[in-house]
Amino acid sequence: MAKVDMVMPQMGESIAEGKILKWHKKIGDKIAKDETVLEISTDKVDSEIPSPSAGILAEILVPEGETVSVGTLIARIETDASATVSAPATTPAPKAEVKVEAKVETKQESPMHFSSSIDDFQKQTVAAVTTNVAETVTAGGNGSRFYSPLVRNIAKVEGISVAELETIPGTGLNGRVTKNDILAYLTKRPKGGMVTPTVAASKQAAEVKYGFNRERSELIEMNNIRKLTAEHMRRSIDTSAHVYSLTEVDMSHVVKFRDKHKNAFEKREGFKLTFTPFLIDAMVKAIKDFPMINISVEGNTIIKKNYVNIGMAVSIENNTALIVPVIKDADTLNLTGICRAANDLALRARSKKLKPDEIQDGTITLTNMGVFGTTAGFPIINQPQVAIMGVGAIKKRPVVIENEDGEDAIAIRPIMYASLSYDHRVVDGALGGQFIQRVAYHLENFDVNTPL
Template sequence: MSVSVTMPQLGESVTEGTVTRWLKQVGDTVAADEPLLEISTDKVDTEIPSPVSGVLLEIRVLEDGVVQVGAELAVIGAADEVAADAQTQPAAPAVAAAPEPVAAPEPVVVAPVPAPKAAAPVVAAPPAAPASTQVDATVDVTLPQLGESVTEGTVTRWLKQVGETVTVDEPLVEISTDKVDTELPAPATGVLLSINVAEDATTEVGSILGVIGVGATAGAPVAAAPVVVAPVVVAPVVAAPVVAAPVVAAPVSTLSGPRAIEDDSYVTPLVRRLAVQSGVDLSTVTGTGVGGRIRKQDVAAAAEAKAAAVPSAVAPDAPNQAAPKATAPVAVSPLRGRTEPLSRLRKVIAERMVESLQISAQLTSVVEVDVTRIANLRNKVKGAFESREGVKLTFLPFIAKASVEALKQFPMVNASIDMAASTITYHDTENLGIAVDTERGLLVPVIRNAGDLNIAGLSRSISDIADRTRSSKVLPDELSGGTFTITNTGSRGSLFDTPIVNQPQVAILGTGAIEKRPVVVPDSTGQDVIAIRSMMYLALSYDHRVVDGADAARFLVAMKNRLEEGSFEAELGL
């Protein structure tokens, strides 16, 4: 009995996914829980395992096809079902010409000076001419009203071509508007007779996109009359007998190194872009993924190996002669001068950032924090901490700890607003979102109940969820449910910025770079002195509909006092 493979729910708000790659083909044997296909959503890329053991009988959604949650992706059955299907296939038409037997090659007599012989032309049989399609009636496919203010849409992709059979409610064409991207189903069962609006063209609501022939059946191909080709009689070539030298075949070397990538092997656009940016030739990379697939980790390793292979500059022989410093050439990005479509993740980020600014009243408040005591404490314990906890001790867990403590004092910063219901919800848990910079774009995984964790727990959680996010192993549910977010823009050298609030939250904290600079501080006698201190900026963007400026300032000052106090010894077991 066959079993359907359906598109699972890959997250709280995920409604559809794109088939990136089939890891098995029709007729292949699969085992239960063996990876069957790869799915990409706007939140996560993952592999879908086979629900049962058996044979892949049918693939319902091709690669790059978009499918709704719960839709059927494939059918798995027993091996005897494959045989049964083969027996029920219709017999080939009697008029189909049988393939001509291939004659055994005659022995070749090598002449001393062989003259090149022109090959006889290959006569191909004319292709079968399709019969005309019979139509009972026609149904127009029109662009519907896809929103209250939507007046037009763009045809993104036709899922069927002219002459193909469609069934009612089967996805027929993809439409993009300024509010939604969706698939339009076929309004009737029949054959697609014409496409009136080409891909990438924009058309008004109510216009005719295509025409379906109802009751139409694609006519059987009319077999063309077989072309009888008279046999070509070739006069025998008489040559003087010669002793032919033995033919020595060139040795085929078996390389144990990287294999060349085949033309039909699958490489994701992300991996190809990373290879171009890193200057890595994919044909020299050995894939370590499923079925030998090249992953981004393989490209990164190849790039590191390539950089290590570059010889260092040789110092001049003359000890007193200073070598002139060569100016390093500017690395030109491969994206320069290119136009490419938005990725699904980039499109989601763009829409949500614009939406956040449109629906909330955002502004940013900034404080400067002296983290010298934390820097000294971190330098003192970071070696032992890494040995004990298995992760490096950074500044971020200290900032996260100060944040969740301040959120408990100022719950209006750890809240969400519902204007439709005219309510504000003050959350009783601190679910901390950590913005992670990935090759796909910015993602914000969530550490739940962060207010219950100490420095060690926060450090382990941040390291774990950031690593899994960058390697596309984060779960979809871990990308939602946050109540407050931290974005560490200082990790790339920025002093501070004005981050955009991640809806439906009401605040986000940006952490700037930590720099040593001269600062006026009081000494032990109370006199002002200039000292070298480790300083940073904390920038809090907040929704003024919920958080007032005074509340934002109190929240930041509470964090500032906690960090400058630097009393985290008990948290670190000292």
């Protein structure tokens, strides 16, 4: 018998630790290769971790609810010749208790593939990163504070000392300083000097408590995604000067096209044709007309993105949490390609199969509140983007139209309200209004002869 070590996997370049949410297997259970063993959470995404080898779960070294650094040994799997699925070994099998490293092979599916085996972890992680991950900074004798390699690198480039780093309020897990925290600090830091944390920042970190009747109330602990969402939304309100525009859209052409093709499409593709791809397609076209909506801000610098990555909000965990997977290079996809990408990401978001890079680098976001019957809404900007479009339910409404004789008439049309929340620091009302109106134009003038 031999044992294969499972370690906390590297889920992304800037991710330095993970929290074990749930062990799906218990000691003594048989495990097939690539079968889900546990579920972990990072500050980017929750993921189910597959077994690097077939065998029996011999040891669980880190309990549920504990957070450990990347590379930490978390479990051991006992294998034998009949259970192990790996490349042929060139040396005799090691005795029990000896780590199997060179023999363990994990299927490489993509550049972002992650593994929980020690061998793959060593291959994926460069020495400089593992060294930084293992380091902590001692805070003046009051304990220790962890900094990710990304935060350390930014501090090094900007000349921020350890003492100054300790003064930055952290909004991450256990008060950890995130990339956005240090970038926000740099925007108000005087050249060459340390800035004292503001009173507002101190108050933000403090917990505010209100009275309530405990006997008639239930205390529910936030799950990890809810905590991250709360942090992200609060930071967005503090960062961006939110302003909103609203328009109504006649969805007649889109509704007729969908009704005509939805059955044949579902039979061919294996999933339903929804309105989301039409909305994303219209956003992509509008961005080509108004590219300055597709930007982000760092300090006093505007970063114009010459690519279009559309984030789409997906409700998960029985509508108790939200995640935003990103359709990369959406401007290179036709309508069918957008349909396939949106369906794939939504399915994997709900089954916790997303990879970290699939929820990063969005340039603008769409949230469809209409799926729950909402008429309209004004969403919070998904940082570091500067705009997010929200749409309500499509409902038949009486509207005034002009007939062929140029006379006004009342007609029934499928109407949808679309809103745009944008950052007034860099997007004025003219640009915001023109963009949302151009989205409406592309939807109202949708080409019913578009190939699908």
